[in-house]
Amino acid sequence: MDIPSREIILSGYRHRYIDVGSGNKSLVLVHGVSSSLDIYEKVIPKFAEHYRVLAFDLLGFGESEKPPKENYTIHFYAKLINEFIQKSGALGEGKEVYLLGHSMGGKYAVATTILYPESVQKLILSNTDGFLHVPHVIRAASFWGVRHLVKKIVTRRAFVKKAMETVYYDASHITEEHFEYNVRMVQDEATFNTVMILNRNYKELDLARTGLRRRINEIKIPTLIIWGEFDKFISPKCAFTAKQEIANSELHIIKACGHAPMVEKHEEFAAVTLVFLEKP
Secondary structure (H helix, E strand, C coil): CCCCCEEEEECCEEEEEEEECCCCEEEEEECCCCCCHHHHCCCHHHHHCCCEEEEECCCCCCCCCCCCCCCCCHHHHHHHHHHHHHHCCCCCCCCEEEEEEECHHHHHHHHHHHHCHHHCCEEEEECCCCCCCCCHHHHHHHCHHHHHHHHHHHCCHHHHHHHHHHHCCCHHHCCHHHHHHHHHHHHCHHHHHHHHHHHHCHHHHCCCCCCCHHHHHHCCCCEEEEEECCCCCCCCHHHHHHHHHCCCEEEEEECCCCCCHHHHCHHHHHHHHHHHHHCC
16 A cells, blocks of 8 residues: 555554544544455545545554454454544544444444444444354364364465455456465464454454344444445345344445455445435
């Protein structure tokens, strides 16, 4: 990404972040698992024409610190997001914060909105985790006896290529640079360790099992739900579930699109988001 990054300390840990654009209305972007703020690189310039745009690499991912013994939970990540909002100066008299989360980051955005309602004035959820049942077996991947086998499989270049092809409806969006970036990421020991911790802590990261899903009716702010029509990771059926559970919400399905609309259909993603944000 061409945008210069900065560093901020959140809960005692170093985090990489960006701060572009200007104004009293800030759009805060939260990425998903095994990703980074770079997932938004195609839409950030467009957003920055209208708003101050803030994004950071979640703890354990990207260029932020990856502590091997931190107890990653959904409440912990919500606290980090709220702390980022507070420390960036996005809140205050006459200011508003709009929170956009993708995949796992969408789940954390939901949690942040419930736990810190004063920090978020509008919510955007894209292909969001949290509205489907997560089986107990997912925890098995983090067991020491299985972990080595899992790592051996997922770090293979062929596996990474296949996984990336599953993310997109149109695999032509996978550039060589993008592919090599993902290979480096999955082969990074610290990032892999974070994913294993998240698998092990799935109960503390799940909206339903933490009781946060029962509190979704507390979300009263305007909410936009965006989903790729052919998402193979998180079924589009979850988009309609989210629409049903979040009262003041609207849904936009992006045609011929997979799990990452901010990449695959970035122009439509940005346009739909901006139209929503411009509404009173």
